[in-house]
Amino acid sequence: MSESTVAPRRGMPVWIQVLVWVGLLALLGLVAFGLRRAQQGTVQPGDTIPDFTLTLFDGYQYAGKSEVKFSELRGKVVVINFWASWCKPCEQEAAELETAWRDYQDDERVVFLGIDYTDTPTPALGYLTKFEITYPNSPDLGSRVSQLFRIKGVPETYFVDPDGKLSYVQVGPFASAAEIHSIIDPLLKP
């Protein structure tokens, strides 16, 4: 091959290099943003709870609807209880929770929500029937809500104040309905 046909060895033009790096960083930035969105939700007392929607179990309704949108509960004290039919400690507190709910069910300022964590419908409905639970209950489809709260296990109960901020987390079962009262009542004081 003659000398003249050998092209000079050239690297990648600088402007293309810049473009490549900018493109790569933009992509990584975008993914980082998406990831941050997906990861949000480590809730601490004082944090505002992000919105979520629950599709209630058959036979349960809230305000005449089978769906509950959390943001529509603003202005109320919301008690969110994570449970599962396979969870023995949950059974210990089931009756206490229901008793506490019955004390408040005529008070418009308090809502109880039960969220069933990694469970199957038949035993879950059996559990609800067995403990005659009347407050709105829903399965946690795709573990979305439990991820939102970053629950570590069941039972766990979250108390949200009327401003939508988390005020208290109970890990493990309640011993009595009075214990539940003692957490809700201070939140109702104006």
Next chain:
Amino acid sequence: MFADFGFGVLVITFLLSLYGISAALIGHFKKKQAWVESARLSMLLTFPLLTLGALTLIYLLVTNDFTVKFVYDVISFDMPLYLKITALWGGQSGSLLFWSWLMAAFATAVTLRKWDRDREFLPWVVIVSCVTIAFFLGLNIFFENPFAHFWVSVSGEIFPATFQPANARLVTLDEIGNGTGLNPLLRHPGMIIHPPMLYLGFVAFVIPFAFALAALVTGRTDDRWIRLTRRWTLIAWLFLSLGLVLGGRWAYDVLGWGGYWGWDPVEIAAFMPWLTGTAFLHSVMIQEKRGMLKHWNMILIILTYALVIFGTFLTRSGVLSSVHAFAQSAIGPSFFIFIGVTFVISVALLIYRWAELKSEGQMQSMFSREALFLLNNLLFMGILVVCFWGVISPLISELLTNQKVTVGPPYYERAAGPLFGALLLLMGIAPLSAWGHTTLKNLAAQSNLQLEKRYALAIARLLWKPAVPALLVLIGLFASGIRDIYALIGLTLAALTTSITAYEFWRAARARSRAQQENFFVALWRLAGRNRRRYGGYTIHLGVVLMALGIIGIEMFQTQTQKSMAVGENIQISGYTLRYDSLAQFPSEDGRQVTRAVLSVFDKNGALLGELHPRYDVYPSGEPMTIPGVRSTLADDLYVVLVNWEGVSEQTTPFKIYHNPLVNWLWLGAFVFIFGTLIAAWPDEERETIPAQARSTQAAFQPGD
């Protein structure tokens, strides 16, 4: 305890792969072969070790050890043994372990090859493979431990953890009861082998990538790395293709919406590396033949690896929502860092070696083989851009407008449809084109225009004969009343590509049978044996055409109808009459509650063709599954689904009926496709590479080469 043993094995393998990385680095920089050998041996051990780890988890699954969270999550007592074993990949943490295990199998296999001629690649192949294994094992060890137990704290809370937390005790089997069991939708043969196939495809692409990076680092940028990895790439590609097809078959059989592909983000995430992988398989041939497109091949293999990791990340980090998504987990950030680091290193290396990857040849004509291959690559990239944009647009819209806007199947079909059509056409024409000249004499003798004319004529001369049957097909289709322009184009293109491919086989076999005085079929057999890659490739093309036929059939000619019927009523669809005969509800042996309808199918003339049994099963866990009744022939499928099962009675049973013409060709084509890939990938003795110099002086103009 078995679970702790399994976890220990994971930790040891993790440390071993870290050691392999360090030893390879030391060996490379200190030029000490003993260290490199030690690194090789440590990589060799990853597979046996992870086999032990995977077997431990399988043992826990088979023995129903529900104190282990993963076991609890994916199986239940009533599941059959084979499903308990395959539940290994039925959940996030187990499937990550399974991923590492398969990766280790490939890594170990690659250590066993003869390295004499490629010593300089070895440390870097070890590093890339071991980094990948270590990363996935790290995810298992630090975030998603499949061996984590359930514990009970003093306050009575049940929670999962790897090690015994203070003041907590191990949960007892009584406390935990029966496991949740595998989602019934996943209890399908297609679903049992679909994930392993995909994973195999994914992990196998790590090997060519490892060699490519080794070539970049060592500066040995000739086509050796491509020759070494050609078969790995084909195998990877075969598994990936199989995974995609099996996923489609599963959707068709189980999901009950009469389709096979829904443009779901996760489907696309698996499809994207397939696109770049396919482009890569084609463009490496140009580097081998003409020494061109070296940059491009590097970019393609880096992209393929990146898309494999990126796809796995998207589906497992909760960034995108999808029917396939695993429950969100904490692995997102580490995955993200891994992706960032590998992207940056690959791109930096590529830029560093850019000058050395200069093309040895030049593109001479738009109609030369290499130009058409390049066009094929551009079309694949076009489809990739369409897919990529569709996948990330929800993220972009969320960033800009705070609302997730997802694009649906119509977007993909409109944007990618024409590109697929063009690919189909190119698939037919490209095999007729000639490789470009390389000798200077030829170049000087002809002007550009003359050259273009010569290449175009070479194609045209060969094209007219096979074009005749395609034209006849077009006339036939038109005469039979088909007026849909896209369908006409698609089917004609399919016919053209088929006849060209058949013509190519026939032409070459006839030439050989004349020259060698052989029987035509003997000649065909020997020909294919001598140039397996080309004729395997043509066979794959035929498979793709058949698949295209099925896709055109179901996409463009699908008809559907819905009706609530009482027993004894009829419904017509596409010339068939279906009579609703009876309805039965009964429990099956394994505890499922089955609702089954019987319908008789009659053709136009009222002749009975058979019975269909669409059913609706409710599993003991309460999860439902719709199983369509399908009558399948080469011409069409009749696909009946029992909808809205809750209100089912003999008076009103709602049915949804689909008529899917030609869809079976999709699955048949897949078999031809696999067969072709096996022909192309069948091992033969490694031949010495012909130096680029010698190649460039060979007679270059061989139409149909």
